[in-house]
Amino acid sequence: MRTVVKIDLTKTAMEESRKIFHNRYHPEIPPVDTVKAGEVFKVECFDFSGGQIKNDDDAADIKNMDLSVAHILSGPIAVEGAEPGDAVEVELLDIQPFPERAWGVTAVLDPNNGGGGFLGDVMKGPCKAIWDFEGIYASSRHIPGVRFVGMIHTGIIATAPSHQLLAEWNRREGVLIASAPNHQPPLAFPPSAQGALVGGLEGTPLGERVKVEGARTAPTREHGGNCDIKNLSRGAKIWIPVYVPGANLSFGDIHFSQGDGEIAFCGGIETSGIVTCRVQVIKRGVDRFALKNPIFLPGPVEPRYTKYLTFQGIPVDRGIQHFLDPRVAFRQACLNAVAYLQRLGYTAEQAYLILSAAPCESRINNIVDVPNSCCSIGIPAEIFDFDILPRADEHVRTFDNKALATLRF
Amino acid sequence: MRTVVKIDLTKTAMEESRKIFHNRYHPEIPPVDTVKAGEVFKVECFDFSGGQIKNDDDAADIKNMDLSVAHILSGPIAVEGAEPGDAVEVELLDIQPFPERAWGVTAVLDPNNGGGGFLGDVMKGPCKAIWDFEGIYASSRHIPGVRFVGMIHTGIIATAPSHQLLAEWNRREGVLIASAPNHQPPLAFPPSAQGALVGGLEGTPLGERVKVEGARTAPTREHGGNCDIKNLSRGAKIWIPVYVPGANLSFGDIHFSQGDGEIAFCGGIETSGIVTCRVQVIKRGVDRFALKNPIFLPGPVEPRYTKYLTFQGIPVDRGIQHFLDPRVAFRQACLNAVAYLQRLGYTAEQAYLILSAAPCESRINNIVDVPNSCCSIGIPAEIFDFDILPRADEHVRTFDNKALATLRF
Amino acid sequence: MRTVVKIDLTKTAMEESRKIFHNRYHPEIPPVDTVKAGEVFKVECFDFSGGQIKNDDDAADIKNMDLSVAHILSGPIAVEGAEPGDAVEVELLDIQPFPERAWGVTAVLDPNNGGGGFLGDVMKGPCKAIWDFEGIYASSRHIPGVRFVGMIHTGIIATAPSHQLLAEWNRREGVLIASAPNHQPPLAFPPSAQGALVGGLEGTPLGERVKVEGARTAPTREHGGNCDIKNLSRGAKIWIPVYVPGANLSFGDIHFSQGDGEIAFCGGIETSGIVTCRVQVIKRGVDRFALKNPIFLPGPVEPRYTKYLTFQGIPVDRGIQHFLDPRVAFRQACLNAVAYLQRLGYTAEQAYLILSAAPCESRINNIVDVPNSCCSIGIPAEIFDFDILPRADEHVRTFDNKALATLRF
């Protein structure tokens, strides 16, 4: 079995050969290798930051992170026979952390700088929690009382855009940015040569152009990209449109675990890892499946949690009645969950990181009952080592939250 | 075991004694009976419309429905010892359809009249599909090739609001309505005496005042209400704030099944049914659980579907880039799913009704990756009697869609 | 939807019209009605004893039970078009207890009289536990601290034997009986006219012959019969060989719940109930599926228990090494589980009834590692209202076992 992209964890991505990474999408970035349809191969991936974060108790690395280099992607990898209009079917046969790097991080970037995520305005930061991996489980010295099975996944699987699609992205996102150019945080990130990596084009004149034109990797788009779907885990299949000959697949942003929503932004358990996969080409898949965005099928080994304590929210915020807006409803659900976890002894930031990193389920329960949609977030009660369900008597938690002292800001 | 509210299915709710129903929320509506904490009891419920829909192939009843009488609620039922600030824990020990009424309906109300639901602007209507119940399963002569286990649930469980809470609802929803008073469909429904049922106050002067003040039942609010959460099925528990002495619980809007989102609006499989439950009082639950909206725990017998074919969507609609908006993202996911099901031989309206009525899962996968959130809708592939997964060769479906002829407009 | 067999729970089966019941298998017992292939119909069933057991705290009814009338079976029901050599596919669309009889019983019959079941030699009896049904759940005033979801099933679904098959049963079981004619308990039960019910033949000369020839219903055989498989619950399908024209299906022995093994003998939660089903005929199914014994597929709504605390056993009993014998190994596993539950505060008899009636899983883990096979019984830890998992500190149970006083002998 071939390892198509191999990395060296003793270096950061910046120190590694840059030829096998990129962090911008552009049709001209050449493939690092070609795989056959049906071939099983491995791809090794850095964490999104390329190794900037340390396993310590100090959030200085979070505060000083260079986000311009995110996300470090392995590839692109060409698939024999794939042509525009086809779909590629990627089967994620396995995803594993590196045995020698058994930890990851969930963080709140600087809220004052727009990095606080979905609840950033009410959270202090920057802060981080380190998660230790013990086999299939993750637990954190910074957040006591909780341990869960990691649904390890690739936050990013992407095909390369065509010139036309790239131009469309830059156009529509440009319009949005222009609508509020000074918005903090920015409404979207325009192309920027700063920090750009362009793989095999590194150091070439074309490479310089690609750095200026290439789309940033923050958002998911039609080609897959940073969808951050926790269910793209072991055994999942995904079908993605092909826009350039060879499809040119990229992989990255490994999360050992994440909740639906990834609400803290740097919100999965960010780590490096090894993807084992097989790719098939489905001719004319775009037309045959009406494939505008990717379609996927979760895998068969998702953990068997069953007791999701679920918090509802409606689109009413501080007395203001919004019209169905699920973003407001989901935010209320998350705030309700945070408040509940605070009653159990967690700080708001610990609760925020649990909701973001643990295998929580976030649902749109109804989107039609005007003016209130209903959204919810469900926390698997089994991940706590004490009973978190609502009780008539007092909750007895297992921990004295000394961890607070080490969840540093 | 007591049946606290008993109904006669041979009549419509309008023809029945109105003393045991109401369709507005108001603290003055008196309880029909009182249960003890810990007592197991039954409540029989009409479908939301009180029996206006017929088991036939003609959507005239949908077109002519009197929505002012929705939702017909059974109760209120007082709980001994419940006081404002407490929480009631309602355990849904069982929910069953009436054996003698083994069918239900999913419908698209008149889209031209604002009733078309989440995708109403691209769907024809009014139309309806009748679902026949065969034990735990539902299938429809109007939508061939699909059969699924019903996760029967109460769309509505509600405590009564206090005067103060009712006033706040009327205030905040009034502000929204006033912001676009001529919006079609209306942004919210203000109190309206037309069609109002006020239970034991029927025919009294106080009753007339309550009809003018009482909140409509369309939206879910802090007290529960029309949350339309499919997981409030057999064995689920829900914790709801108490606002008036006795809590005054109401039940109704039984769905034999529904997908997350209930996207077609009249979108569950609407039917009548029998709820068996137990209520406990948790003193000071509102404060102890930071209980602003209800919290719930799904039950242990949800069907074991595992192959959710899942369609992603991003907040880009016809070239317009929205900022993270999960409503747009989820709409795109639904449209992608409809288009896929059309490729399999369904009409757009059949696809819409499947997504709305079958046990689909709708997720907010990420809400932070500016400018594109990712939302999705997953359809359990096991509910079809042919293979719907993306294939390299042609799909072979089991049906010749003659059902079209009977899904009348 | 037709109810093909309707019963009156205010009478015992003996008091009811005997024409619709039988408790012996014989090809000459005529069908009570005929259903079409594909038709959905209901069958109402008495409990196995025909109503001899009372909802009280006294085991006198158990001690004095007339076992010669067991099992009271509803039917037979002919299926149009079924012929010998075909298979019938029975889909159990739903099984429900009667709403007005929300209780059942698990009992240890008189161990001195051979009725004590798998562990009868070490258990006191007769004794019984009454289980109350609260919606989908069962709990017992005689066994505190435990509540579980009922996997309600028909202990018996059977087709009628041909004359040839019946003769073979009588032959082979006769040989076994003759090998130890005075064995206590008997190794098998020969035909016996005492207590025999022969449906439509009641009171006819042929009926008298059938009483003398008909096979007893205690054991499962090739035609289905008393397999007592807990997974033949809601939504399950079973394929059974057809031996006589019309197949002549019989139903009975409803259990609200049962563990794999049904170790206490009267060991499910015995109750009456209503089966909703559909039957299809598969031509030449016996040959096509090599169908010697029934084949089945469990249903999709089995409860989601996940924490099966599992006790192993090996075929070593009081110092004697048996050769692979899974009966000995399974018995040791059961004894280990009983001993563990006794440490938690249960009596041996309570533990025995829990293992027998709760949804436990009994496995043959290996059958090849000479001389010790490994068998096991797994108890879902979630059914207890206190933590039963092995702990470093002391278990804190929720109950003071006063129930002992009412589990009468």
Next chain:
Amino acid sequence: MRTVVKIDLTKTAMEESRKIFHNRYHPEIPPVDTVKAGEVFKVECFDFSGGQIKNDDDAADIKNMDLSVAHILSGPIAVEGAEPGDAVEVELLDIQPFPERAWGVTAVLDPNNGGGGFLGDVMKGPCKAIWDFEGIYASSRHIPGVRFVGMIHTGIIATAPSHQLLAEWNRREGVLIASAPNHQPPLAFPPSAQGALVGGLEGTPLGERVKVEGARTAPTREHGGNCDIKNLSRGAKIWIPVYVPGANLSFGDIHFSQGDGEIAFCGGIETSGIVTCRVQVIKRGVDRFALKNPIFLPGPVEPRYTKYLTFQGIPVDRGIQHFLDPRVAFRQACLNAVAYLQRLGYTAEQAYLILSAAPCESRINNIVDVPNSCCSIGIPAEIFDFDILPRADEHVRTFDNKALATLRF
């Protein structure tokens, strides 16, 4: 994280340093290392045979295998603080195959030589099937049409016996052997110096004595050992009695997958692997848990199969009525399953290997309904790439069974 036992896959176990392996149980075999209670550590394990089997299409290696060296066990590993009468709790945090050895084997040893397993008398052999691992999945070029998720497990986890317990094993098994000393296959395996490995005692006089006295590893016994329970997979916990100071844990016999029963004898997917685990000591656990044999709790990531096509069997074999005997009943269930799979196009031997290696579930459904117990084996239908459920029309399988040519004898 420490790797307590490290192996070199380029050698066989015989070529490796023998100090870190043993294949007999004896209290005098010294620990290779000591771990602390609560420490997370890794143990690398050879396959049971120590590397004798080749990834080819020829069963010569199976035919010529030296079984006297089985099972190659890593350890023993002492646990700080464990004393006789305590229990050790072993949490299997992860189990992985070696990345560089992505294959395993299921085999029928020579049936003429007693190695054919549970159905050896009706199977041809020796034969073998090689399984390739593709991430979480296994498939075989020798058995087309089937692919499944591996529930990788350690067939063996064992504590060391005390002198007293070892003597008891040798006594009771000696009695069994003496009852039929010429039985083929042997009823049990007495101690034998041939092929014996005794770890740190290798080459010492004490070692020579231990080779003569030490118990063989074929059977599971009170200390755990070769239980071959498929559910001892990722995330499982097991509690085992301690008989010697330090407990002296041994690990081995990795199976990438196995069905309940392991019916083919060399019947799991035999491979090498890496166990990550944590051990806790529970003082006086033997008494507190009435711990005679191990107790375990399955892990949370077992694959989500739901459609177990299940074959029943009763204790009637070629006209002979046995009394309840679950060994006969289970054998009939297995034969029924084999016959069914043959109808789908498999050979008897392929069917046998599927039942043995795939995650099948083997149950004792009832053990009390004299004279017929009911046992069953359930095959997850989802593991086949064509529909194996009983159908009214013809099954359409995906393969032309050319694989037969390579499943050599």
